[in-house]
Amino acid sequence: MAVEPASQVSTDDIHVPPVAVLGGGSFGTALASIASSGGARVRQWMRDATLVDHVNTHRINHRYLPEFRIHPDVVASSDLAWVLDQAQLVLIAIPSGGFRQVVRQAAPHFSDDAILVSTTKGIETDSFLLMSQILEQETGSAHIGVLSGPNLAAEIAQGHLSASVIASDDEQTRSRVQAALSCDHFRVYASNDRYGVEMGGALKNIYAIAVGMAAALGMGENTRSMLMTRALAEMSRFAVAQGASPMTFLGLAGVGDLIVTCSSNLSRNYRVGYAMGEGRTLEGAIDALGQVAEGVNTVSLIVKRASEENIYMPLATGLYRVMFEGVAPRDMATALMRSEQSSDVEFTLPREDTRRAQQQTAARDIPS
Numbered sequence: 001m002a003v004e005p006a007s008q009v010s011t012d013d014i015h016v017p018p019v020a021v022l023g024g025g026s027f028g029t030a031l032a033s034i035a036s037s038g039g040a041r042v043r044q045w046m047r048d049a050t051l052v053d054h055v056n057t058h059r060i061n062h063r064y065l066p067e068f069r070i071h072p073d074v075v076a077s078s079d080l081a082w083v084l085d086q087a088q089l090v091l092i093a094i095p096s097g098g099f100r101q102v103v104r105q106a107a108p109h110f111s112d113d114a115i116l117v118s119t120t121k122g123i124e125t126d127s128f129l130l131m132s133q134i135l136e137q138e139t140g141s142a143h144i145g146v147l148s149g150p151n152l153a154a155e156i157a158q159g160h161l162s163a164s165v166i167a168s169d170d171e172q173t174r175s176r177v178q179a180a181l182s183c184d185h186f187r188v189y190a191s192n193d194r195y196g197v198e199m200g201g202a203l204k205n206i207y208a209i210a211v212g213m214a215a216a217l218g219m220g221e222n223t224r225s226m227l228m229t230r231a232l233a234e235m236s237r238f239a240v241a242q243g244a245s246p247m248t249f250l251g252l253a254g255v256g257d258l259i260v261t262c263s264s265n266l267s268r269n270y271r272v273g274y275a276m277g278e279g280r281t282l283e284g285a286i287d288a289l290g291q292v293a294e295g296v297n298t299v300s301l302i303v304k305r306a307s308e309e310n311i312y313m314p315l316a317t318g319l320y321r322v323m324f325e326g327v328a329p330r331d332m333a334t335a336l337m338r339s340e341q342s343s344d345v346e347f348t349l350p351r352e353d354t355r356r357a358q359q360q361t362a363a364r365d366i367p368s
């Protein structure tokens with residue numbers, strides 16, 4: 001059970017709506033302190049009672065964010081009903097594998113009209129649903145949003161200036177989250193493309209694995225740039241085919257998040273790729289990480305869906321074959337470099353136009 005610090009007991013004079021954070025990992029921990037710094041009553045749920053005691057006693061989440069001093073007013077608890085009591089904003093930072101189960105447990109305790117926000121960058125395996133769609137299914141709430149952007153938890157914890165996107169069709173959700181999470185070092189932008197923002201967050205993890213692998217193999221900066229730019233083309237091609245706005249991929253939740261996860265050793269997805277590039281097996285890389293890298297599951301789901309819907313995703317497909325079918329990364333790189341010529345920005349020169357031009361050239365070149 002939670003231990004309430006003295007500063008938490010009297011919150012009657014605080015008019016900022018109470019916040020609940022579900023998840024005791026690195027991102028949930030960073031977000032709880034941000035919300036608390038804005039003056040909200042913040043309660044953070046984590047399932048492990050030992051970690052709860054440690055957080056409340058030492059103000060450190062030694063398991064997930066050991067260098068970070070948690071805001072004095074955040075109270076951790078493993079009592080879900082108590083954490084959610086009167087909460088007007090609920091931030092859910094649970095990996096996609098456990099997301100639905102936690103939402104099901106929590107749903108009976110959500111306050112009427114509470115704003116429910118997923119911060120999770122993954123896809124549910126069996127249903128291919130994004131986390132906000134699970135929230136919709138499980139609660140029927142009209143106040144659902146997604147928070148996504150270039151937000152390495154460890155950097156937020158260090159106070160580095162960072163920005164994110166709250167995406168929702170619901171204006172109240174957007175403005176309440178902007179108010180609750182904005183502070184001197186964290187800035188929240190708004191979007192109404194919930195699907196695009198959420199899909200961007202899930203997809204970029206795939207390419208962080210690919211770039212991590214290429215880095216371990218000694219790639220140059222030209223290579224990194226090529227991979228990231230073509231990754232952006234693939235991500236937007238896939239998401240737009242599913243209904244997202246292409247413009248979203250120009251923003252923080254698209255190219256912004258892609259840049260940070262493909263550039264930093266703090267990204268767990270990048271680290272899985274790097275470990276595989278050094279010669280570890282996938283299982284070895286995951287074990288060495290000891291945390292969730294959502295991209296490992298996402299790449300399988302996306303490659304399957306892209307194949308079913310005939311969406312051209314050579315990088316994701318190549319990565320899948322390296323990760324799960326034992327193809328050597330260098331052989332895959334060569335195959336990709338030698339594959340069919342394509343257009344640069346497909347929204348200006350569609351791939352079909354390039355292909356047609358190639359066919360015409362080939363026909364013209366055939367000697368009669």
Ligand SMILES: NC(=O)C1=CN([C@@H]2O[C@H](COP(=O)(O)OP(=O)(O)OC[C@H]3O[C@@H](n4cnc5c(N)ncnc54)[C@H](OP(=O)(O)O)[C@@H]3O)[C@@H](O)[C@H]2O)C=CC1
Pocket residue numbers: 023024025026027028029046047048064093094095096097098099101102119120121122151152153154291292294
């Ligand atoms: N870390 C980051 O930099 C960022 C992460 N995200 C996203 O946030 C999501 C959460 O990530 P993050 O906080 O980093 O995760 P971590 O891996 O740091 O921690 C995961 C947390 O979720 C808990 N958890 C896992 N499964 C369950 C379950 N079935 N029931 C209850 N609790 C569970 C874990 O509890 P236990 O310790 O008991 O296993 C732990 O508290 C991910 O989808 C990630 O993509 C988004 C932006 C940045």
Ligand SMILES: O=C(CO)COP(=O)(O)O
Pocket residue numbers: 121149150151152153205208257260261266267268269270292293294
């Ligand atoms: O999403 C993230 C940063 O925006 C965190 O990425 P990882 O899950 O790869 O650590």
